[in-house]
Each structure stands twice: as C-alpha cells, then as structure tokens.
Amino acid sequence: MNMEKEHYLANIAFFSELSAQEITELAREFRWEAYPEGVLLIKQGQRPSSFYLLCEGSVEVLKDEHFGSPKVLVAGPEAVFGELSLVTGKPYAYSVRCLENSHVLSISADDFAQILLRKPQIYQSIIEELAEDLIEANQMLSENKYKEVLRSAIKQTQYQDKFYGIWGSVRTTKEVERKLSEIREQSGNLLVLGERGTGRQMMAWYVHQNLFGEAAPFVVVDGRRFDQQWEKMYDKLFDVAAGGTLFIQEIDDISPQTQLALAQIIKARPLKCLVIGSLQIQQRVTEQKLQPELKACFYHHYTITPLRDRKRDIPVLAQGILEKLAQKNHRKTPILTSEATQLLLSHHYRQGNVTELIQVLERSFFLASENTIGLEQIFFGPTSEQVGHKINLLRWPFFENLLKKGTFLPWLRRISAVLFFLVIAGMLFSPHLSIIMKIFTLVWGIWWPALAILSPFLGRVWCTICPFSTVMNYVQNKFNPHRSVPEVFIKYDYLIISTLFLLVFWVEIITDMRSNPLYTALLLIVIQLAAILISVLYPRHAWCRHFCPLGGFVGTASIGSLIEVRSDPAVCLNKCTTFDCYVGKGNVKGCPMSQHLPYLDNNLDCKLCFNCVRNCPHDSVHVNLRFPAREVWHLKRVNQGYTVFIGILFSIILPISYYEPLQKIWPATQWKVSFTLAYFLSAILGGMIGWWLGKTFKTKAASTRIKLVFAFTPLALAGHIIYQIKFIPGIKALTLGLSHQTLGGFSTTYIPATLALQGVVAITGIALTALTVIIVLVKQHKRLKN
Ligand code: SF4
Ligand code: SF4
Ligand code: SF4
Incomplete structure (x- = not known):
C-alpha cells in the first residue's frame, strides 16, 4: 500500500527533489480516500483543509467567479489540487467535482504545514513551480499577485515561529541593541558572522523587525542554491524585497561571478532594500569565499559569539525560551530545576550553539507533563546512530x-x-x-x-x-x-x-x-x-x-x-x-x-x-x-555511575565465593562477622576503584575509560554466574565423561558438570572481555590517529 503511495507521490513535481527515503516517510502521511461520481472534492471559496492527488478516476475543475457560466477543465490521474491554497492560506480558488468514482491521496492542511516546516525544499519547489507557471503562462495571477504570493510564502518561513527575541544576559542584549542603533543612525547593509546555530537568522529578523516592522517584505534566499534558483531573476529579488530586507544566507556560497553581479546591483540600487548577508565561521576554517567587491557592500558587520564562550547567557536564554513556548502553547511556564540548569551550563554546544539549546528546551518543554523540567526531560547531544548490521524482529508478523x-x-x-x-x-x-x-x-x-x-x-x-x-x-x-x-x-x-x-x-x-x-x-x-x-x-x-x-x-x-x-x-x-x-x-x-x-x-x-x-x-x-557486546565499544552516552556498580559486582565475587563455604565449618558468629567485614570492605574498595576509573561523572558521555570499565562487565558477570551455577538443582550429581581412544581401547575422564560449566563460563567471560577491551583500544587508537 505504501509502495503504491510512494509511486504516485514520486511523480509530483514538488517532491522531485526528495530522496527515496523521504518519499517513503512522506507516503506515511498521506491517506487513501475514495469519492463517488458527482461528489465535490473541493469547493470554491472554502477555507483550505486538504491537499489532494488524483490517482484513479477523473474530475472536472470548475471556476465560477461570478456564479455565471463556469469555466470547466477536465483532469485525470496525477493532477493535484489545493496546494496553492495551503501555501497562501487563501480559500480554494476553484471547485473540483468527480466525473466518475475516483481515488485520491490526501493530506490535511495541518500535516502539510508540518511537512513544509520540516522540508523547506518542498516549499521552495512549490514556489518555483508557481513561479514557472506564472512566468510561462502569466494567466492565473498578475505580476503584483506573484510578488504577493512570494512574499506571503517567504513570510511563512521559520523566522516568525522560531524567533524568541532573547539574546541572553544584559551585556549581550546591550551589544545587539548597540548594533541596531548603529544601523539606524548610519544606513548600510549588514553582514552577520557566526558559527552554525549562533542565531544569525534571528539577528537578521530582529534588525528587520525593528527597522521595517513584521509586515514589510522579508525575503530569504539561500546562497547555496542561489545560482540555480535565481539565476535569471536575482535582480527581481530586489523588487520583491523593496521596502524591507533581502536576507542572503551563506552569502559566500554564491558563485564568484554571481557575487560580482550581485555587488553591482546592490551598488546600483542602494536604497531599494536592506541587504543582510550571513556568513558561517567554521571552527578551524578561516578561508572565506566572499568576494571583496561584495564584502565592500556591507557597511556594518556583527559577529555572534559561540554559546560555549558566553555561558552566562544560558539561564536567561533558557528562561526566555520557556516563557515564549508557554505563551504560544497556553501553558504555565515550566520551572527548570537547578540540576537541569547545571546540565545546560555544563554542555559544550559544539553541535549547534543557540539552536541546539533551543531544540533541547523545546523538546523538554513538550516532554514535561508537569510544570517542572528536570534532568529526565533534557536530552542532549547527537541522537543514537545505527551501527552495524541488525535484524529488526518487527519485520516478522509473528x-x-x-x-x-x-x-x-x-x-x-x-x-x-x-x-x-x-x-x-x-x-x-x-x-x-x-x-x-x-x-x-x-x-x-x-x-x-x-x-x-x-x-x-x-x-x-x-x-x-x-x-x-x-x-x-x-x-x-x-x-x-x-x-x-x-x-x-x-x-x-x-x-x-x-x-x-x-x-x-x-x-x-x-x-x-x-x-x-x-x-x-x-x-x-x-x-x-x-x-x-x-x-x-x-x-x-x-x-x-x-x-x-x-x-x-x-x-x-x-x-x-x-x-x-x-x-x-x-x-x-x-x-x-x-x-x-x-x-x-x-x-x-x-x-x-x-x-x-x-x-x-x-x-x-x-x-x-x-x-x-x-x-x-x-x-x-x-x-x-x-x-x-558491540554496544560497549560504540557507547556514546551512559550513566557513568554504573562504573561503581561494576566495581562492586567484581569485588564481591571473592568474599561470596570463598567465605560462604566456610559457613558450614566456622561457628556462626565468627563466620558472620568475618564474612560481613570481607564483603563490605571488598565492595567499598571495588566501588571506589570503579568511581576512580569512571570519574568525573560530569557528563553522560562515554569516554574510553568508561568503555573500558564496561568492557569488564562480561568478566564480572562470569564470576557471578560461576557462583550461581553450583545452586542449580541436581547439577552436583552430574558428571561429564570425555572419552578418547587409546591402544588398549577407550579411556574416559569424568569431570563434574559444575566444573565444566564454570570453565565454559569463565572462558567466555575472559574472551568477551578481552575482545571488547582490544576493540575499544583499537578504536581509540584509530580515532587519535585520525
Ligand atoms: S520520537 Fe518516539 S514517537 Fe516520535 S517517531 Fe521517534 S520513536 Fe516514534
Ligand atoms: S521498551 Fe525500553 S525504551 Fe521502549 S518504552 Fe519500554 S523501557 Fe522505554
Ligand atoms: S526487576 Fe522488576 S522491579 Fe526491578 S527493574 Fe526490572 S521490572 Fe522493575
């Protein structure tokens, strides 16, 4: 069923840039619907509720502008309806009626909006499709309307939704405000520099909002796709952004020739709109591809400090983000526990700076059912990864x-x-x-x-x-x-x-x-x-x-x-x-x-x-x-305190194995005192060694030391299994006979089953531990070499 959906969806032009995996995911969102002949799929003038892909059957498209004679168009399989209304938020501009029993794939407006948010490239493709249609046919909308569509579409980007408007401590807020005043006093374009996730987009939106207001056009283009997407129209961008902001992300990714052309247009139309360029500073990468001619077009520069270098901002940012989330979702602002704040402060944010903090807090906000966010709702760092070959048992119906x-x-x-x-x-x-x-x-x-x-x-x-x-x-x-x-x-x-x-x-x-x-x-x-x-x-x-x-x-x-x-x-x-x-x-x-x-x-x-x-x-x-055992050498995060538990597991093997048998020989009091002392002292010693090996316990990251401690788990378990084996009912009466041929016939050696099993367990424990230790060390060596 899903494959059939994928087949139909893959043929839609908007989804042409999606990978097979993405199409598969998308297909799960669409549902089959059947409509009998004569039923209205879409009614002109109604608020948009769904997007439809006709798979089987045929429909007529009716556009009844003045309720006079309708304009009719007949459409067959692979025709799509309703996407324009979902993008613009405007009522359906036409009606669609089934001419025969028809099957469609449909998705609700909300689900479609979620997809657009998650996969902006679809959004981009729809706009491009529209632009192409408009440029080629110029029938549906006038030039002004095209701009309107483009503007309203671009306004729907993440900026409004994701803008929290909080910069951090008073010091950081003052820096941002100072830059804003400078731009107000001395007009000129702005170049925002910073690592990935530091908030360059937020800065652009903030400046735009303050200078022109939310309603003014805010046109966002991506330097990485600029040449392909705007090749023939980049001068038009300035018309669309007139009176507002043209924000070019990753501006140095535009080809050198286009950068030069862009520089000329900016110089020729200095007051048309504010141009904000953003440029990513990567750690250890100093080379920038921004052409001096284009760089000269930016009078103002602003560099955003990585979050790890201004941790004083984290509590203020966290509080502000949670307050905004609470407002948006009509909930009380949750309280961050001091341990959770401590955890936020101890993280390094190398993955995504402020964006990473926002993602962590958004997730924790939706995970926390109560009004407190504690350690259990904070999930940091990279997600788990699929390592090695695995067999998913859920593939089998049983x-x-x-x-x-x-x-x-x-x-x-x-x-x-x-x-x-x-x-x-x-x-x-x-x-x-x-x-x-x-x-x-x-x-x-x-x-x-x-x-x-x-x-x-x-x-x-x-x-x-x-x-x-x-x-x-x-x-x-x-x-x-x-x-x-x-x-x-x-x-x-x-x-x-x-x-x-x-x-x-x-x-x-x-x-x-x-x-x-x-x-x-x-x-x-x-x-x-x-x-x-x-x-x-x-x-x-x-x-x-x-x-x-x-x-x-x-x-x-x-x-x-x-x-x-x-x-x-x-x-x-x-x-x-x-x-x-x-x-x-x-x-x-x-x-x-x-x-x-x-x-x-x-x-x-x-x-x-x-x-x-x-x-x-x-x-x-x-x-x-x-x-x-593979998990041990691939460990990324783990409760490091368990090194203490592993140390204890190890250390009590000796007292339980050697003192317990004395129970029957020694007087009860003497045995109990000696056993208790030996047992707890060994446990304390083992726990302390585990603690020392596993320290510092500050983060959940699994260091090589931690992995090495966990690598000894099979050995510790083998010790406990060896101890338990002798309690299996009837095992002491069992012996295993090993025969081998000699000159005089067969000779048999008998081994107690307990001993044989214990031997097998010991060898397995030692082998697994040795293997894991070696692999952990080899992997560490390779990592250091790279
Ligand atoms: S986050 Fe949980 S519920 Fe959502 S897709 Fe993943 S496993 Fe499923
Ligand atoms: S199977 Fe594991 S991860 Fe899934 S709900 Fe149960 S305890 Fe949680
Ligand atoms: S043994 Fe029972 S009580 Fe203990 S962790 Fe497992 S499920 Fe919970």
Missing part, C-alpha cells in the same frame, strides 16, 4: 503481533504476577507442602541463576514480565502521582542501586535464605512494598530506573545483549511532533524508564516493556537482534 498489537504480553504479565503471589503466600503460610518446597528450590536454583545467565544474552527480558512491575503499575494507576523524582535520586541512583544490591545479597547469604522459604517470602514482600511506595510517590517506574537492585544487575548485564530496542533517529527528528514514545498514547503509557527513543543508545535503562513499540505512530521503533 513478533509484530506479539509486541505491537496482541494482548499476549499484558496477559503474560498478569499470569506471572498471580503465580508470584501464590508462591509468596505458599512460602509464608504453607512452607511444609512439598509443591511449595519444590517451587522454592526452583526459585533459587533456576530463576536466580537464569537471570544471571540469560541477561547478557536476552537483556532485561525478566523485566518484561516482572511481577513487581505489574503490581506497581496497577497501584500507580490508582494514585496517578505527579511529583517529579527528586534530582538527588536521579543523580545518585547508581549509589542507591549499588547499596541496595549489596544489602539484598548480604541478607540473602547471612540468613541462609536459600534454605528458608519464610525469609525468602519476606524479602520479596519488602521489595514489592518498596516498589509500591516509590510508584505511589513518583510517576513512571522510578523504582525500576533509580532503585531496583535486581534491575541494576540485569541492566548492567544487558549492556552487550543480543536484543535492543532502538528507533530510527532520522524519522524521529524529521517527522515526529508528538513524542508518543515518551509521552504515551491512549491506554499505553509513555516509556516507564523516561527514555526518549531517538536518544536511547544503550540497554542499561530499557526494561523491554515494548510500550514505545506500541506508541510510536511512525513505526520508527525497531526491536533488533544484534552482535553481542
């Missing part, structure tokens, strides 16, 4: 139905929660029943080792059906909490998770919980109650993200797993305006882990709930099968 449409997952969760409570009740009230004892043995002997063994391969798959989470969800639906998670929990979640993990593990060993159903039930109840408490206090699954010790363990283990949930950032950034993956849609809540999919680039905090798969309206979310 997985698509399972994860996207069906009710299988919700039911599985309910069943797992019911079973879980039955087991807890059994352990509490009837621990002597043999079925309960069997289940109890399985919990410790299969479930717990399985978590350690499976998470490195299948990620947080346990979280998909976790009963704690199902109960938490149920309770949270009743209370619907709104207060934000305190920043201190967000900032130090790695410490909370590490501490809780240590405590749970310690209690488990010290109370010999593996042979005590009552204690086991109590531990599970305490965890469940804590999860409920947190979910009643804070929205989403704050427990899973910032507290759950089990989640911390499986999250760390799943960093290199075979499965990942990721989106296509190109679709997210170019198409999405609703951010349903984060915000939620209908009955399906937004990401419980506060993840915004285009920025999700590691598995640590993705609990595989698949809500985003269900919520995304653009099919941007993929569930990929990938090469294990």
